[in-house]
Amino acid sequence: MPIIEALPAFSDNYIWLLQDARTRRCAVVDPGDAAPVLGWLDRHPGWQLSDILVTHHHHDHVGGVLQLKERTGARVYGPAHEQIPGRDVALEDAARIDVIGQALQVIAVPGHTLGHIAYFHGDAEQPWLLSGDTLFAAGCGRLFEGTAQDMFRSLGRLAALPPQTLIYCTHEYTLGNLRFARAVEPENPDIEKRFLDVSRLRENQQISLPSNLALELRTNPFLRSSIGAVATAASAQAGQELSDEVAVFAALRAWKDRF
Numbered sequence: 368m369p370i371i372e373a374l375p376a377f378s379d380n381y382i383w384l385l386q387d388a389r390t391r392r393c394a395v396v397d398p399g400d401a402a403p404v405l406g407w408l409d410r411h412p413g414w415q416l417s418d419i420l421v422t423h424h425h426h427d428h429v430g431g432v433l434q435l436k437e438r439t440g441a442r443v444y445g446p447a448h449e450q451i452p453g454r455d456v457a458l459e460d461a462a463r464i465d466v467i468g469q470a471l472q473v474i475a476v477p478g479h480t481l482g483h484i485a486y487f488h489g490d491a492e493q494p495w496l497l498s499g500d501t502l503f504a505a506g507c508g509r510l511f512e513g514t515a516q517d518m519f520r521s522l523g524r525l526a527a528l529p530p531q532t533l534i535y536c537t538h539e540y541t542l543g544n545l546r547f548a549r550a551v552e553p554e555n556p557d558i559e560k561r562f563l564d565v566s567r568l569r570e571n572q573q574i575s576l577p578s579n580l581a582l583e584l585r586t587n588p589f590l591r592s593s594i595g596a597v598a599t600a601a602s603a604q605a606g607q608e609l610s611d612e613v614a615v616f617a618a619l620r621a622w623k624d625r626f
Contacts, residue, residue, distance in 0.1 A: 368493050369469060371535060373574055374403040379539040380427055381576065383497060386414075387467040394418035394441075394466050396486075396497050397537050401431030405438065418466045421445035421454070422499025423483040428537065446475075448482035458484055476501040476525065478518025479508030487528065495533040495577070498525065503536045504578040505561070506544030507589040509624065515617035519592070522616075526590050530581035541565050541575035547626050548588050551600045551619065557585040592616045 370386040376399055383396040384407060391414045395404050398419060408414060416439040421429055429445075429452055436443055436453045444466070445451030447459050456464070460475035471486045479500045486497040500508035501518070502525050510518055545562040552558055561582065565575045584590055591597045592615040601618035602609045609615045 368488070368490060368495060369467060371495070371577075372407075373576065374407060376400045376403050377427060381535075381537055381539065381574070382431075383535050383537070385467055385469070387469075390467070391415065392417045392467045394420060395435070396420045396535070397422055397428035397499060398431040398435055399425075399427035399429065401434040401438075404431065404435055408439075415439070416441045419443045419453075420466065420471075420486055420497065421451050422485060422497065422501075422537070423480040424449040424451060425480065425500070428499070446482040446484045449480060460484070474524055476521035478513035478521045479511055481512045481517075483508075483513075483521075485525065487532075489529075493533065494529050494531065495535060496525065496528060496580075498534055498536045500537060501525065502534060502583070502587075503538060503544055504534065504541040504575055505548050505558075505583070505587050506540055506623070507587075507620070510620060515620055516613050518620070519613050519616045522589060526580070526584065528580055530579070530584065532580040534578040534580060534583060535576060536578070539574060539576070541578075542569055545586070547623050548586055550626070551588040551622075552591075552594075552596050554596065555586070557582075561586050588619055589616065592619070 372384045374382040382398045385394040419441045433453045442455045443453045444456045445454045447457035458473045462473040464471050474485045476483050476485050488495050548558045592612040598615045601615045604622045605618040
């Protein structure tokens with residue numbers, strides 16, 4: 368797999384930088400700010416930014432796209448059903464593209480926004496996913512445009528990927544998400560261990576990403592609506608018994624929004 372490096376932006380964003388050391392070409396994912404990318408290029412002379420991948424239209428993911436395209440001539444990929452500045456290639460669900468020698472599959476994941484997409488590389492040994500603001504480490508994105516059912520289905524598509532898939536999301540929300548996960552499942556030892564592990568990382572100014580899907584399936588409440596303890600906690604918050612998984616998910620999302 369390529370080298371994938373996190374370039375911090377704003378207060379808690381990560382711009383993922385994908386690097387091909389053989390060709391000295393690189394790509395960036397969701398550059399809400401051009402400055403971190405231009406700074407990296409200045410520190411690494413001889414490297415070319417050839418591609419920009421966008422998952423959705425929010426400003427903290429696209430704010431630097433036009434400046435980077437103007438400076439480098441990079442090709443811009445983005446969802447077909449959203450307004451993406453400078454977009455050269457409009458991507459639909461199941462599209463396949465090649466970026467710095469990496470074959471990527473596009474997965475439509477509406478919910479956070481209506482046209483949100485993710486990018487998946489299905490390497491047999493080490494698959495990886497660029498999930499944008501859909502699947503977070505121990506969490507999921509807010510429902511700004513889509514419905515709870517939209518997001519539930521989108522997360523279900525991602526949850527069906529190979530369990531060893533590395534998850535590269537775009538925000539450092541992990542510790543806060545795990546605080547919520549502890550409230551949902553206080554008896555879950557995997558959540559408690561992950562909370563302690565991430566707490567140590569953050570105390571040492573280290574990032575908590577990437578995650579992996581197997582860990583998410585054990586510790587992310589938004590992937591665990593079918594678990595009895597999760598449904599019971601969501602039902603208590605909703606004030607009624609919830610038996611449908613989408614209803615459980617919706618109650619979890621509403622609870623997290625006010626947490």
